[in-house]
Amino acid sequence: VQLVESGGGTVQAGGSLSVSCVASGRTAGSYIMGWFRQAPGKEREFVASISWSDGNTHYADSVKGRFTIAKDNAKNTVNLEMNSLKPEDTAVYYCAARYGVDYFIVQTYRYPYWGRGTQVTVSS
Numbered sequence: 001v002q003l004v005e006s007g008g009g010t011v012q013a014g015g016s017l018s019v020s021c022v023a024s025g026r027t028a029g030s031y032i033m034g035w036f037r038q039a040p041g042k043e044r045e046f047v048a049s050i051s052w053s054d055g056n057t058h059y060a061d062s063v064k065g066r067f068t069i070a071k072d073n074a075k076n077t078v079n080l081e082m083n084s085l086k087p088e089d090t091a092v093y094y095c096a097a098r099y100g101v102d103y104f105i106v107q108t109y110r111y112p113y114w115g116r117g118t119q120v121t122v123s124s
Contacts, residue, residue, distance in 0.1 A: 001025045003095045003115035010121040016083045019118055021095030023076045027052075031099045033078040034111060035069060037091035037120075044094065046106035050078060056103050063089075085122045092117040 007019035021033065034049035048059045048069040057069050068081040078095065096111035105111075 001027060001031075001097050001113040003097060003113055005093065005095050005115045005118040008093060008118035008120045010123065011085055013085060013087055013122055013124050015085055015122070016081070017085060017120055018079055018081045019093050019095075019120065020080075021078045021115060023078070023095075023097060027076055029099060030101050031097055032101070032103050032105065032111075033069075033071065034096045034098075035078075035080045036094045036096055036108060036111075037089075038094065038117075039088075039091040042091075044108050046108075047093070048080060049103045049105070051101060051103040053101065058104050058106075060106070082120070085120075087122050087124045089120065090122050091120060093120050 002024045004022050030053045035047040038044040050057045050069045066084045071078050094117045095115040097113040098111045
């Protein structure tokens with residue numbers, strides 16, 4: 001599975017941004033798509049995930065109510081819509097994938113497929 005992120009950029013606090021991830025390769029079957037982020041000097045952390053088969057979603061508490069993850073089956077794309085952005089949301093955002101149905105999995109090592117990341121910067 002190959003993952004390519006796009007979108008991101010710079011926005012002022014309180015603004016909105018979206019990032020997208022296109023999956024290619026072996027994408028048949030049940031799998032989970034996730035978004036993670038890594039700020040400078042910090043560990044990579046879970047943001048949100050979605051089950052490709054039934055659309056179930058899971059969010060980190062820090063983004064719940066502000067971020068929305070959604071999939072587009074026809075385009076093999078997962079989008080992350082980010083609203084009410086805060087400076088602490090500044091990070092490189094990574095798309096990840098794993099086969100299975102457990103969309104609550106948040107550990108980075110449980111996701112074998114990763115994109116290269118896209119920068120999101122929120123200025124105060």
